[in-house]
Amino acid sequence: MINSYIFFLLSHCCLELYLNWSQIFQAECYHYLFDAAIKIHQMGLDWSTPNHGPIQKFRGVLGCNGNVKMVVKAGMDNSDNGTGPLPRCIVLDIEGTTTPITFVADVLFPYARDNVGRHFSATYKTAETHDDIKLLRAQVEDDLKQGVDGAVPIPTDDAGKEEVIAALVANVEAMIKADRKITALKQLQGHIWRTGFENNELEGVVYDDVPEALEKWHALGIKVYIYSSGSRLAQRLIFGKTNYGDLRKYLSGFFDTTVGNKKETHSYIEIAESLGVDKPSDILFLTDVFQEAVAAKAAGLEVMISIRPGNAPLPDDHSFKTITSFTEI
Incomplete structure (x- = not known):
C-alpha cells in the first residue's frame, strides 16, 4: 500500500520539478512528499478514498500510559x-x-454526618437550604406515617432555629446510617460535600x-x-x-x-x-x-x-x- 502512495506522490513531484527546474525545490519536494506519504500511512488514512477514510475502520488512540491502541x-x-x-x-x-465503596462509606458519608449541623447553621437563611429543609420535612412526615426507625418530628420555624436544626440533624444522621437512597438526603449531602471540595477537604x-x-x-x-x-x-x-x-x-x-x-x-x-x-x-x-x-x-x-x-x-x-x-x- 505504501508503495502506491509513494509512486503517486513522486509522480506529482516530477511534474513540479519539470516546471520549476530548481535543484533546491527538487530536494525540498522529495523530502516533503516522502515524509507526507509515511505519515499518511502511519495515521491509517487512505488518500485513494473520497473522504480519506480510515484503513480497515481502525484508528489509533493514545492511552493514558502513552501507548497507541487500535x-x-x-x-x-x-x-x-x-x-x-x-x-x-x-x-x-x-x-x-x-x-x-470505602470512599463513599468511610469518607463522604462521615463528612456529611459530621458537618450537617454546621452546614445548617451557616446557611439556614439561604434559599437553597430553605428548599433542602422543605424536602426533608416532607420526607420525615411520610417516614413518621410509615413508622420508619429514627424519624423524629421537625418543629415549625416558630420553635426557633436551634430546635429546628437539632431535629433536622437527628433525622439526617438516621437516614445516613440507614444508607437511604432518597432525594431529600442526597440533595442535602451534595450541598454539604460541595463545601468540602471547595475547601480542599475532599x-x-x-x-x-x-x-x-x-x-x-x-x-x-x-x-x-x-x-x-x-x-x-x-x-x-x-x-x-x-x-x-x-x-x-x-x-x-x-x-x-x-x-x-x-x-x-x-x-x-x-x-x-x-x-x-x-x-x-x-x-x-x-x-x-x-x-x-x-x-x-x-x-x-x-x-x-x-x-x-x-x-x-x-x-x-x-x-x-x-x-x-x-x-x-
Whole structure:
C-alpha cells in the first residue's frame, strides 16, 4: 500500500520539478512528499478514498500510559475482538463501579454526618437550604406515617432555629446510617460535600483503570453518562476533582434519583428515552448491584456487573457478564 502512495506522490513531484527546474525545490519536494506519504500511512488514512477514510475502520488512540491502541468507532462491528458492536452510550454507576465503596462509606458519608449541623447553621437563611429543609420535612412526615426507625418530628420555624436544626440533624444522621437512597438526603449531602471540595477537604477517588477507559471511549465517540443515587451535584463534584484530575470532560451527562429509583425498570426506560438511542440495547449499563442489573436488563439495556473489592456477592445462578476492570470492555 505504501508503495502506491509513494509512486503517486513522486509522480506529482516530477511534474513540479519539470516546471520549476530548481535543484533546491527538487530536494525540498522529495523530502516533503516522502515524509507526507509515511505519515499518511502511519495515521491509517487512505488518500485513494473520497473522504480519506480510515484503513480497515481502525484508528489509533493514545492511552493514558502513552501507548497507541487500535480501536473502532462506536456502533461499528468489533467482531475481530470477539465483542460485537461497541455501544453508542455507556451509563456508569459510581459506588463499587468507578469508585471504591470505602470512599463513599468511610469518607463522604462521615463528612456529611459530621458537618450537617454546621452546614445548617451557616446557611439556614439561604434559599437553597430553605428548599433542602422543605424536602426533608416532607420526607420525615411520610417516614413518621410509615413508622420508619429514627424519624423524629421537625418543629415549625416558630420553635426557633436551634430546635429546628437539632431535629433536622437527628433525622439526617438516621437516614445516613440507614444508607437511604432518597432525594431529600442526597440533595442535602451534595450541598454539604460541595463545601468540602471547595475547601480542599475532599477529593474524589476512582479506580486506576477508569481514567484511561473514559479517555478511550471519548475518543471513539461513545457517550458516557453517570447514574447514581447521589445527586447530580455530588456526581459532578466527585468527577470534577479526583485523584486523576478533572474527568468531567469525558462525561456527557448525569442522572440521579429524580429520574427514578435505580432498582426500578421504568428508571432505565426513562434514561433510554432521554438519550434518544434507536433501541435500549444501544446502551451499556455497568453496576455492582444485582437488582439494578435486573431492572436495566428488563428495560432492554445491555448490562455488565462490576466485581470490585468490597462489593456485595452475586447470586450463584445470575446470568450477567462480569468484569473486574474497565479494560475488559
